[in-house]
Amino acid sequence: MNIGIFYNPKQVRYDVALGLARRVEELGGQTLLFSSEEEIGGVDRLIVLGGDGTVLRAARRASALSIPLVGVNYGRLGFLTEFPREQTEDAAVFVMSDCALVRRSMLEVDLNGQKTYCLNELALLRNGTHVRDNRVVTISVKIDGSPAGNFTADGLIVATPTGSTAYSLSAGGSVMTPDCKTFLLTPVCAFSLGSRPIAYPDGCVLTFCLSNEPLALYGDGAFLGEASGEDVLIVKKAERSALFLTRDPREYFRRLTEKFN
Numbered sequence: 001m002n003i004g005i006f007y008n009p010k011q012v013r014y015d016v017a018l019g020l021a022r023r024v025e026e027l028g029g030q031t032l033l034f035s036s037e038e039e040i041g042g043v044d045r046l047i048v049l050g051g052d053g054t055v056l057r058a059a060r061r062a063s064a065l066s067i068p069l070v071g072v073n074y075g076r077l078g079f080l081t082e083f084p085r086e087q088t089e090d091a092a093v094f095v096m097s098d099c100a101l102v103r104r105s106m107l108e109v110d111l112n113g114q115k116t117y118c119l120n121e122l123a124l125l126r127n128g129t130h131v132r133d134n135r136v137v138t139i140s141v142k143i144d145g146s147p148a149g150n151f152t153a154d155g156l157i158v159a160t161p162t163g164s165t166a167y168s169l170s171a172g173g174s175v176m177t178p179d180c181k182t183f184l185l186t187p188v189c190a191f192s193l194g195s196r197p198i199a200y201p202d203g204c205v206l207t208f209c210l211s212n213e214p215l216a217l218y219g220d221g222a223f224l225g226e227a228s229g230e231d232v233l234i235v236k237k238a239e240r241s242a243l244f245l246t247r248d249p250r251e252y253f254r255r256l257t258e259k260f261n
Contacts, residue, residue: 002031002032004034005021006050007033007048008049008051011049019089020089023092029096037060040065045070046058046067051074056120060220068244102243103241104178105183105238107238108237111231118163122157124217125155125188125215126154139151139215148198148200151185152192155189158184161183167221168184168186175256185199206235207233210227
C-alpha cells in the first residue's frame, strides 16, 4: 500500500514526518512525503500532520483524487484530526489496517464560471478595505430559484455539516453531524431579529443577489476574491466528497463534547 504523509512545515519538523514514514515502511507500506498540497498524489491513503487548517487544505486536494485521509493534530483544536500528536506512530498502524470511512460533503462555489471547492464553508463578508463607513450589507438568496430571504448583516455563511462546528457555530448556527443531508445558511451579526440560520437540503442550488458594495469571499478561511452586484455567484453540493478514515464513526459526539467544553 502506498501511504502519503503530508506535513505542515510551520508546525511539524521534517524528522517527525520522516520517522512516521519509516514506521509505515516497517509495517510493509511504501511512503511519499509532501509538504505542499499541490504535491499530493500517487498514494492510496494519506496521513496529515498539522492542525485543522492543514487538514482542510489536504482534503481539498485529496478529494479531487479520491484519496482517503486521516489527521494527526499538531495544531490547537484539532477537531478534524483522529489522533493527538502523542499517538503519531499509532496513525501508521491504523492507516495500514482496515478502516471505517466517512464521506464528508463539500461545496462547489461558482463565481463567474470559476469553480472552487470548500469542505467547511463559504463566507461572504463585508469588505472593510473599500469603504470608510462601518455599515452592514444586504445579501439576497434564492434556493432553487425561490426567494429565501434578504439577510442584512456583516456577512453570510454557507456551511456544510463539517463546517457547522467552525465559523458557522461561532455565528450562532446549529451543529450538524457529518452524515446530515443538509447545508446551513448562517448570517453573521444579523441586523434583524428575524434573521436566523436556515437549514436546507443539500441537493438545492443557491444563487445570490449582491449589492454594488464589494463583498470578500472566503472558502475554508482562504481568500477567494471579491463579488458585487454584477457578479454571478452559485453555490451547490459538489460531486466530489472528502474521504476521512476513522477509528469509530460513533465517536463524533464524544469528540464534540471534549473539544468544545
